[in-house]
Amino acid sequence: MKLFMARNPNTPMVNSLRKDNDKGRPWTLMEKIFLGLTPQQYLSQAVSNPLNWVFAVIFAVGIPVIIGRFIFGLSWAVGDPYDNAWGLFLGFGLFGMVPLSSSGFQLGTAVEVFGRHDLEPIERLGLLNGLLGYLFAVIFLLHDLGQPWRLIYPMFVSWGPEAVLFLVAWHVATYLSVQVAEVSTSFFEWMGWPAGRTMIKKMALGLTVAGIILSTLHQGALGALSTYAPGKVHPLWYSSAFQWLYFFVSSLPGGLCMVIVVSTIAVKTMGWRCDDTFKNSLPKLQIALAKGASMGLITYLTIRLIGIAHDNKWAYLATGWGAWWLFEIGFGVLLSLVLLTAGIRRNNITLVRMGAWTTILGVILHRLNVYMITFNWQQGHIHVPPLKEIIIAVTIYSIYIVTYRAILYRWPILFKWKTRYSEYAVLEPKPAAATTAPAVLPEPEACPSAK
């Protein structure tokens, strides 16, 4: 798409009400879906993107494996892991993706509750990142459950309310609907249903506070799930008093840094889709997010150390597992802190972005350590997931990326949806299907990234 935009800078992107001579007629849904291109044009830009070919290969291999998992059963894909019952689908897909999706409630809180309206240009990205992360965590879960069609049982058929997982199930389900509501404003604008948008806007504060409650509890609950296995998780990663805090607190920098990473990828690969407000304010916003993330990280580092001190587990640091623990803390927390704070002090956005990467990798590594790598450490071997399990995990994650990209291309997440004709008063009307005409003056609104 980036290439296509460079070659055809005059293409009228769908980013608003239609702005050609045919005033008043809105874009049709098909035009919106194809971004105002003809299907042929759309196809040609899609095949010219090498990333799409990578995805094509992944899907060609991965989709049949996913189908196989449902036809031949779980053991066909994941083997018979009796002792390590939770593998990549949960260890990475659920426990790894949910903390990186805490951005929704954090940006929602900052803007709607604390009144930080300067963060508004990136709020929607934060909300969308939250929604998609949760949605795909649930999709990962559906691949892991023995009988996924019974997912609604804890809601309607049989209650086990003393279980932590019962809380997680209810909270994730409720929070997913809260997030759908929060993100739906963009969808309503795109579809041209202002009434829906107005309604959601009125509920914004209630939805946001509900989001805080639900997030605090289930981010923590995902950690509390491992307190059922005190002898199995390595003591350095286990603390009955602090476990839920480790998970909750680390989700805060995790979610913020995920937004830094995603917004960086977005501005670099789909600059044509970002409006000037977004692009110009992005470095400032990323620094603001990095400030929040480094506060979260220092808190996280402190409680990780207090947790070790609380149970007096220092002696374990001298073991091989201790070295691995030091690596996780050193890479995921200390290095991230250094990069983020140095970036903030020097106003160096590259350092901030690197720090954001190490932070999210550190959070994922922590989750993998608790639920997969150190799990059953006393048995003396590490459970390595079989190839098909890895293929399925990569495939689902690729579907996540493709979905994410498709939405960013279309809904007003990175740009504002124009609803007033007056905003085009300065612009010359252009023919809707101008494709071959060479650019005389690149039109600033439609293709700001043609350079």
Place this chain on the structure above:
Amino acid sequence: MIERRDFLKGCLACGVTAATVGVAGTNALAAGSFEGYPDSMGVLVDLTRCVGCRSCEAACNAEQKLPEPDLPFDDMSVFKEKRRTTEKAYTVVNQYKVADKETLFRKIQCNHCTEPACLSSCFVNAYTKTKEGAVIYNAKVCVGCRNCMIACPFNIPAYSYSSALNPLVKKCIFCYDTRVKDGKPPACVEICPQQVMTFGRRADLIKLGHDRIQANPGKYVDKLFGEKAVGGTSWMYLSSVDFDKVGFDKNMQNEPIISNVKDFLGFVPMVLAIWPALFSGVHLLATKNKDGHHDHEEGDHQ
């Protein structure tokens, strides 16, 4: 400026959410300590008597109508490695070389905890601790999250991963349906030629175990494994060597597994009660006198 009406609406929305999720909080607190049913049955296993004949494995296989094993039950080559329970075997016997020439055998199966971790971790309540002491499983509601397998401190529940349409947790149910419900001992206990296992009221077995330790000075380690471990189990063990030499976890806690989770569960009602007021209040403070800038009107994203 935020409209009073909108604020109240916001509070209402939070309240509804709190009410929806409140179920988890209130019930979590109700989980108190549980001493066990008074007439709960149990089994006392005397490891010094077991000769590793594997007839209990065969009896279990027949009683529970399990599939043919890969190796026949009289094949002793299985002792070369440590086995665990699987979807095809609810009980297995392992061999432990202790001291110079001494060998002990230990039968593994569900220990039927007084406060089972599988039960307390199950979000659809698929497990039941019956008054007879058995921990049984309801296959009709199981979703297959396998949290019970994560939670079980003895690594007992297995899962029929190979079934595409109806995979289920597979574990010893104390022969509840066919025997224990009617007061009869489970199949493995009945078949044992060495009287390794004694079936009876758990309270009586605890006394019997300690009596046996006292009556045979030097023969047993002075401990009845299962009397206290993870809140007590219906199956208890006597051993002539330290329990960690025969595969028990010597660091196993005496409190039920659920006690580790209560730190988190106790925090749940606090969040539900305080967060809505706290954050709505912060919102009022943070946005007051800021040019009335809380624009819910159409066009704030323009």
